[in-house]
Amino acid sequence: MNPDDLRATWKTQSSQTHLAIDTELLLQEVRRNQRSFAATIFWRDVREVGVALVLVPVWIFLGIRLSLPWTWYSIIPALLWAAGFMLVDRRRHNRQTPDPGEPLRCHVEHSLAQMTHQIWLLKNVFWWYLLPLAVPMLAFLGQVGWNTRSKGWSAAFAMTFVVAIVVTVLVFVYWINQYAVRNDLEPRRQELQALLASLKDEPPAAD
Amino acid sequence: MPGDKLESLFRSWLVEHEGAVLKVARAYTFTTEDCQDLAQEILLQVWRSLPQFEGRASPSTWFYRVALNTALGWHRNERRRRARREAILAVEDLPVAGPDSARQMVEREAVERLYAAIRRLPKTDAALVLLYLDEMSYREMAEVLGLSEGNVGVKLNRARKVLGKLLKEESHES
The missing domain is CATH 1.10.10.10 (Winged helix-like DNA-binding domain superfamily/Winged helix DNA-binding domain)
Structure with a gap:
């Protein structure tokens, strides 16, 4: 089939197939979608940053109320650091969100940059999130353990149990992040890299 | 651009460029259900991106950009997340x-x-x-x-x- 035949065949489809759109329903859906999109962004920020900020007064209140040792309060800077890090990162990278109306190559480049950053974030979750929280948490548990050392084996066993739970939770959070990188983000990045490679300039083929 | 103006522009472009949406959706999917789902996603992206349209490209070029960018980033498993979405369009033979x-x-x-x-x-x-x-x-x-x-x-x-x-x-x- 020569190019003109192809184009002629292509043209015939407008008389064969048609997209029936319920415009009113579509407009309702786009309005709903926009509201839900804004709500998703808002609640994601609340979940990631708000929880950490709400925890700070709760932490201070519990510390005073239960007369806990000073290491209890060392978690506060860690919470503020994690919340601040996420907030700054979100604001910096929200500005670089790809616009679907830009040329394909630019869109793929932006998507790839964003994906690469997301992978970096999750791969390094230990350094910017887990370690800053784990150190004060374990320091507090260590101090409590030291203060209760005279209470015998049952206290030591209870403390070991609590430390094991904390470590398990931290390991689980780390694992789930690495799982997302391996199974979701890395394949997507490879796909984007392949797409970008196919959009690079190439020399004319010899006929 | 005010909301009602945006809405009327969206309506008129829908009529003009429906063909481009359908062609891209058909080219990047294997089943009618996926095709409808991708077409719907393209139209939602068009709506979201419409306020950023500055008129530097022609509407047909811009429409194709949005359609192709959406199609290339679309995954069939995303359908599960939208399973409860109401059917607002259909591919009709x-x-x-x-x-x-x-x-x-x-x-x-x-x-x-x-x-x-x-x-x-x-x-x-x-x-x-x-x-x-x-x-x-x-x-x-x-x-x-x-x-x-x-x-x-x-x-x-x-x-x-x-x-x-x-x-x-x-x-x-x-």
């Missing part, structure tokens, strides 16, 4: 009737074979072929894809050759 029905059937089969071949192309080649079949100029294709015009020519030549081979295979198989 117009009835074949009248004295030309035999010819229309042949044309319909030819279009199906063409889509089957396009789906087997690499994603960016499929995009180029779609634009070429819609009779876009090299300059317009370059604007949609973000390539130089020279590079469009090189890639399109190769894609057309591959498409020709695939079409031959399709006609042997059928």
